[in-house]
Amino acid sequence: MNMDKRLERGEHGADNPRAINCFTCQSRNKTEWCHLHGDDLRVLNQVKVxxxxxxxxxxxxxxxxxxxxYCIERGTVAIRKSDANGNSVLxxxxxxxxxIGYRxxxxxxxxxxxxxxxxECRVCFIDRSAVRTLMEHNPAVGLSFLQHMATDLQDSEELRLQSSVLPVRARVAHLLLVLKDKFxxxxxxxxxxxxxxLSRQDIAAMIGTRPETISRVLKAMEEDEVAIFTGRTVEVADLDLLLDEIDNL
Structure with missing residues (x-):
């Protein structure tokens, strides 16, 4: 069996826990790279690290x-920004x-x-020269990245709107509802x-408030039996109560 067929069947690097085969990778179908097929997909599979x-x-x-x-095959990654004083915000x-890294x-x-x-994350790195070549051969890949950036802008505007309109408690409830699908x-x-x-400091950064405010809000939600916070574990007895935090505004 030649190497190309082995690559497509996922036999290349099977004993290497870092090896990911683009032909069989389920995460690729959710990325901009889903537009690649045939020879171009084979190139991606060979050049990635x-x-x-x-x-x-x-x-x-x-x-x-x-x-x-960088393409995330498995795991969760935090993107943080730091100011000149070294203060970091999620x-x-x-x-x-x-x-990630496309901007x-x-x-x-x-x-x-x-x-x-x-x-624990498994991440594939694709060199910029390879990215450029693949995009030149497949304009749909570049278009997908442009659509992604447009979505990012919309999400940023929505977050800014929430920060100016929604009370902190509703913002916490909204974040929990988003995170529940994944975690x-x-x-x-x-x-x-x-x-x-996330830590409580990270939660505060994501919804645009101070950590001490988050602590007060979480305590109030516990007193109202909306959710119980133990370390980084959140127990929600009734999902409707969490939804009501937003719907009843």
């Missing part, structure tokens, strides 16, 4: 030149099926934030358990 990152490890640093793109999360790539400059693994587990008794990947 895959690594495993433990929680807390940095994938790229703010201020470093953009050398390419600006967004990226999950499996996300490509710096298209701007032709440096990474505007630091990417840090929040859970929530439905229990046998109908309740919901959410394992947060």
């Amino acid at each position: 895959c690594n495993i990152y433990k929680p807390g490890q940095v994938i790229f640093y703010q201020g470093n030149p953009c050398l390419g793109l 600006v967004r999360l990226a999950h499996d099926g996300s490509t 710096a790539y298209f701007a032709g400059g440096i990474y505007s934030g630091t990417a840090e693994a929040l859970s 929530g587990t439905a229990m046998d008794d109908g309740s919901l358990s959410i394992e947060l990947p």
